[in-house]
Amino acid sequence: QVQLVESGGGLVQAGDSLRLSCAASGRSFSSYGMAWFRQAPGKEREFVAAITGSGVFTSHADSVKGRFTISRDNAKNTVYLQMNSLKPADTAVYYCAADNNKNGLERSSILYDVWGQGTQVTVSS
Numbered sequence: 001q002v003q004l005v006e007s008g009g010g011l012v013q014a015g016d017s018l019r020l021s022c023a024a025s026g027r028s029f030s031s032y033g034m035a036w037f038r039q040a041p042g043k044e045r046e047f048v049a050a051i052t053g054s055g056v057f058t059s060h061a062d063s064v065k066g067r068f069t070i071s072r073d074n075a076k077n078t079v080y081l082q083m084n085s086l087k088p089a090d091t092a093v094y095y096c097a098a099d100n101n102k103n104g105l106e107r108s109s110i111l112y113d114v115w116g117q118g119t120q121v122t123v124s125s
Contacts, residue, residue, distance in 0.1 A: 001026060001113070001114060002024040002025060002026040002029060002032060002098050002114055003024065003025045003026060003114070004022050004023070004024055004096050004097070004098060004114055004115065004116035005022070005023050005025075005116055005117070006020060006021065006022045006094065006095065006096050006116040006117065006118060006119040007020070007021050007022075007023070007119060008020040008021050008119060009094060009119030009120045009121045010120075010121070010122070011122045011124065012086055012121075012122070012123055012124070013086075013123070013124050013125075014086060014087055014088060014123055014124065014125050015085060015086065016086050016123070017082070017083060017084045017085075017086065018083045018086065018121060019080055019081070019082050019083070020036070020080065020081040020083065020094055020096075020119060020121070021078055021079075021080055022034070022036075022078065022079045022080070022081075022096030022116055023076075023077060023078050024077045024078065024079070024098065025077070029074055029077040030053045030054065030074040030102065031053055031100075031102045032053055032098040032099060032100065032102055032114075033050060033051065033052055033053055033098070033099040033101055033102050033103065033104040033105065033106065034050065034051050034053075034070075034072060034079040034096060034097070034098055034099070035047065035048070035049065035050035035051070035070075035096070035097045035099065035105075035106065035112060036048040036049050036050075036070060036079075036081045036094060036095070036096055036097075037094070037095045037096075037097060037109055038090075038092035038093065038094045038095070038121075039092055039093050039095070039118075040091060040092040040093075043092075045095070045109050046061070047061050047107040047108075047109070048060070048061055048064055048068065048070075048081065048094070049061065049064065049068060049069075049070035049081060050070065050104075050105040050106060050107065051070045051071065051072055051079065051105075052102060052103055052104070052105060053074075053102030053103065054102070055071065055072045055074065057103075057105060058070050058071075058105070059105040059107070061107075063089075064083075064090075067083065067084050067085045067086075068081060068082065068083050068084070069081070069082045070082075079096060081094065081096075083121070086121075086123045087123060088123045088124065088125045089123075090121060090123050091121060091122050091123050092120075092121060093118040093119065093120050093121075094118060094119050094120075094121055095115055095116055095117075095118045096115075096116045097109070097112035097113075097114065097115050097116070098112060098113060098114040098115075099111060099112050099113060100113050
């Protein structure tokens with residue numbers, strides 16, 4: 001089973017960009033579907049984006065479509081979330097998650113088996 005460590009969060013201004021990284025330890029990284037979720041204070045955890053094990057197929061939430069892009073480098077055991085045109089509404093703790101189904105683009109958090117510790121993203125207006 002993989003272990004996940006996120007990095008790249010921080011405090012930025014509206015309109016700025018950030019790239020989050022999620023490094024996975026363990027074998028067979030490409031056998032996992034990966035996703036990013038986020039959770040703002042007082043709100044439920046919500047789906048942001050997902051990517052299949054091969055990296056060929058992706059899915060993005062409507063709220064971030066056109067601004068955020070998920071990608072992965074299986075040689076580096078890392079999944080990324082490029083976030084452009086950030087808004088204050090994007091402020092949250094961002095988590096990466098791994099799904100044993102490498103072909104899944106699941107949007108439900110309960111279907112993910114492994115979670116990172118999260119990284120804070122704060123966007124000021």
